[in-house]
Amino acid sequence: MKYPKAIIDTQALNHNIKLIRKLAPHSKIIAVVKANAYGHGLIEVSRAIYSNVEGIGVARIAEAERLRDAGIENNILLLEGFLGAVELFKLNELKLSTAVNSFEQVELIERYNDNLHNLNIWIKFNTGMNRLGLDPQEVLEVKARLAKLSCVKEINLMTHLANADDLTKNDYTHYQLNKYNDVSDKLQIGRSISASSGVLYFPETRTEWIRPGIIMYGISPNNTPIKDLGFKPAMHLETTILQIVKLKAGQILENTDFQASQDTYIGVIALGYGDGYPHTAPAGTPFLINGRLVELVGKVEVDTICVNLGPELVDKVGDKVTVFGNDLPVEQVAQYINVINYEMTTALTARVKHEFKIN
Numbered sequence: 001m002k003y004p005k006a007i008i009d010t011q012a013l014n015h016n017i018k019l020i021r022k023l024a025p026h027s028k029i030i031a032v033v034k035a036n037a038y039g040h041g042l043i044e045v046s047r048a049i050y051s052n053v054e055g056i057g058v059a060r061i062a063e064a065e066r067l068r069d070a071g072i073e074n075n076i077l078l079l080e081g082f083l084g085a086v087e088l089f090k091l092n093e094l095k096l097s098t099a100v101n102s103f104e105q106v107e108l109i110e111r112y113n114d115n116l117h118n119l120n121i122w123i124k125f126n127t128g129m130n131r132l133g134l135d136p137q138e139v140l141e142v143k144a145r146l147a148k149l150s151c152v153k154e155i156n157l158m159t160h161l162a163n164a165d166d167l168t169k170n171d172y173t174h175y176q177l178n179k180y181n182d183v184s185d186k187l188q189i190g191r192s193i194s195a196s197s198g199v200l201y202f203p204e205t206r207t208e209w210i211r212p213g214i215i216m217y218g219i220s221p222n223n224t225p226i227k228d229l230g231f232k233p234a235m236h237l238e239t240t241i242l243q244i245v246k247l248k249a250g251q252i253l254e255n256t257d258f259q260a261s262q263d264t265y266i267g268v269i270a271l272g273y274g275d276g277y278p279h280t281a282p283a284g285t286p287f288l289i290n291g292r293l294v295e296l297v298g299k300v301e302v303d304t305i306c307v308n309l310g311p312e313l314v315d316k317v318g319d320k321v322t323v324f325g326n327d328l329p330v331e332q333v334a335q336y337i338n339v340i341n342y343e344m345t346t347a348l349t350a351r352v353k354h355e356f357k358i359n
Helices: 010-023 034-038 042-052 061-069 084-093 103-111 136-147 167-187 196-201 330-337 341-346
Strands: 005-009 028-032 055-058 076-078 097-100 119-124 152-158 190-192 235-247 264-270 286-289 292-297 304-310 320-324 353-357
Touching: 005 010, 010 028, 010 042, 010 196, 010 353, 028 042, 034 042, 034 341, 042 055, 042 061, 042 353, 055 061, 061 076, 061 084, 084 103, 097 103, 103 136, 119 136, 136 152, 136 167, 152 167, 286 304, 286 330, 320 330, 330 341
Parallel strands: 005 353, 028 055, 055 076, 076 097, 097 119, 119 152, 152 190
Antiparallel strands: 005 235, 235 264, 235 320, 264 304, 286 292, 286 320, 292 304
């Protein structure tokens, strides 16, 4: 294997779902697979988990269409809702559930009531995220309007917690919860509050439905490791050493500011920003080769990265390089680069081969 490869452990995915079940035994799971399942593979991940969850969540209708074309029959929720009449009719054709976060969407459903059927609606309540969603009085009005329509089969209420991953901002999370509950108590309909951080840190958010995303892949929603909770990383990203060059003390690595303080070996590895690895990764970013940590030197190029192998030649061309995975947590790498954990997997490009371990 010469080029970068993402090995996806489907057993780890389903193991993590079992842990989520233990945390929220009375909740139904909408497994979030948006953004190509956070880089893990939309179709393959959905196939691996479909029998262990009650639904699947995507952001865009094109993602849902791919799932239906692949034969995925699960309940699929459009987390960001639909845009315009064309998408409304398409989601109805595909038998999708949808978020509703604006009066424009409500008006479209009303206008085409006679042409639609069996819609499962999730009213998106803006409790403080201030991005998508309706205010309290608007939620009550929308619920009343939708309840009158023959095309609407079911109505539920969802929200998103703005800072649940930041435990220094618990006061704001509880403010959102109180706001949600004030409206939810009046409506008495199905509820969904909790995404990954809510599942982990706020038991009171584990309502009828939960929407775990990043933790399903064994990745923490913040810098607090979740391996100690039993979660397993589903992705192991690896590549190989393409070439080894020797720098003499005082020599400078071309096009970089790295100067060897002693005779040292530089490994050129097959990975770059063309594969989705962050161009901003600084010197010192860790990789794992033959059981030891080595550090990035120089810059991340489009196809390659250089690492300092040290003064002794113990590695060879073709040796495996762990970029992140079981033995080098993605959280550790992301924190060093100063990017969010999600970005490390989601940004991977089509050049990175995906290999699925089916257990």
